[in-house]
Amino acid sequence: MEQRHGGLYDRGSADSYYGRPRNPHYFVGATYTSEKITDLTAEQIAEYNRGYDDNEANGDKKDWG
Numbered sequence: 659m660e661q662r663h664g665g666l667y668d669r670g671s672a673d674s675y676y677g678r679p680r681n682p683h684y685f686v687g688a689t690y691t692s693e694k695i696t697d698l699t700a701e702q703i704a705e706y707n708r709g710y711d712d713n714e715a716n717g718d719k720k721d722w723g
Contacts, residue, residue, distance in 0.1 A: 661709075664689040666702055670709025676720050682706040 661667045664685035673681060682703045686693040698706070 664692070666698075666705040667709035667712075670706040670711075671713040672709075674710045674713035675718055680707070680710055 664687065666682070666684045669684050669689075670680075670682070673679070681696075682698050683694055683696045684698075684702070684706070685691075686695060
């Protein structure tokens with residue numbers, strides 16, 4: 659499992675943290691400044707979902723207040 663910034667696990671956990679819906683993707687390099695990849699294999703989607711699910715279980719959410 660690759661946990662680099664902009665990677666699948668990172669993007670899943672970030673989407674959960676910010677209260678965004680699941681949207682499996684990753685960035686080739688730096689987040690938002692490199693190519694966004696959305697055409698994923700089942701294994702890649704599972705890695706994104708692991709990041710999302712781990713953050714959901716942890717309950718770590720952005721406090722917008």
